[in-house]
Amino acid sequence: MAVSQELRDGLIGNIPSLRAFAYSLCGNATRADDLVQETMVKAWANFSSFQEGTNLRAWLFTILRNEFYSQMRKKGREVEDADGMIAERQAVIGNQESHIELEELKQALNKLPDDQREAIILVGASGMAYEEAAAICGVAVGTMKSRVSRARKRLAEMLQRDEFELAV
Amino acid sequence: MKKPTHSSPDAGMPSGGHHGHGPDPVVEEAIGRQLRKLYDEVASEPVPDRFAELLRQLEQQDGKG
Numbered sequence: 378m379a380v381s382q383e384l385r386d387g388l389i390g391n392i393p394s395l396r397a398f399a400y401s402l403c404g405n406a407t408r409a410d411d412l413v414q415e416t417m418v419k420a421w422a423n424f425s426s427f428q429e430g431t432n433l434r435a436w437l438f439t440i441l442r443n444e445f446y447s448q449m450r451k452k453g454r455e456v457e458d459a460d461g462m463i464a465e466r467q468a469v470i471g472n473q474e475s476h477i478e479l480e481e482l483k484q485a486l487n488k489l490p491d492d493q494r495e496a497i498i499l500v501g502a503s504g505m506a507y508e509e510a511a512a513i514c515g516v517a518v519g520t521m522k523s524r525v526s527r528a529r530k531r532l533a534e535m536l537q538r539d540e541f542e543l544a545v
Numbered sequence: 546m547k548k549p550t551h552s553s554p555d556a557g558m559p560s561g562g563h564h565g566h567g568p569d570p571v572v573e574e575a576i577g578r579q580l581r582k583l584y585d586e587v588a589s590e591p592v593p594d595r596f597a598e599l600l601r602q603l604e605q606q607d608g609k610g
Contacts, residue, residue, distance in 0.1 A: 379607055380603075380604075380607065385600070385604075388600075389592075389596075389600070392592050392596055393587075393588045393589070393590070393592060394588050396587050396588065396590070396592075397584045397585070397586075397587040397588035398584075400583075400587045401583055401584050401587075406587075409587075410593065410595065413596070414595070414596070414599055417596070417599055417600075417603070418599070418603070421603045478579070479579055479582065479583055482576065482579045482580065482583060483583065497580065498580070498584070501576075501577060501580045501581075502580040502581055502583055502584035503584050504581065529573060529576070532576050533569065533572050533573050533576060536572060536575075536576060537569055537572045
């Protein structure tokens with residue numbers, strides 16, 4: 378079955394946010410783009426099961442998320458080494474009012490439980506509504522809200538400590 | 546005049562030395578900003594060529610099917 382022009386354009390339009398989601402999840406640019414590629418291949422093969430008019434972004438994010446976790450399961454949890462992640466993408470931020478920098482945040486994200494990490498990325502980083510994030514992760518809206526709030530709290534605890542250590 | 550003791554513990558206070566009760570709002574706000582920055586930085590990059598190439602391949606496959 379041929380993929381409609383509308384779906385094709387929708388897919389293309391979602392590549393930037395898919396890349397951002399993938400990168401926020403795995404912290405590695407190459408791996409993130411591999412995830413996006415795999416997502417596009419799977420989406421293309423399964424477009425016949427997508428109901429046109431429903432939320433394409435949520436559908437694509439769900440595929441990417443499932444792909445991410447299935448790869449993690451296959452590899453066992455060989456987590457990227459922190460140094461590799463830092464070398465990967467150096468972001469320089471002149472932020473004087475707080476000492477939290479992108480690399481510290483990435484390392485802190487990496488330490489969160491999976492469910493909290495994906496929750497804070499979807500809601501806190503991408504700016505998605507709780508409802509959409511809940512649909513992507515297959516949980517109730519209330520569950521999503523509590524995951525986001527626990528993630529915020531844990532990140533603050535981790536980064537507040539870093540800030541304190543840096544200041545000493 | 547009675548001074549409120551704990552209703553707004555950190556209003557107007559600098560973030561330094563904040564320990565104990567709950568996350569520091571200044572830290573929370575900084576985290577929120579950095580989270581969006583992490584995401585937006587990648588989302589605003591130009592899409593790498595490999596994806597245009599991939600789409601061409603997918604469309605070609607469809608053409609054959």
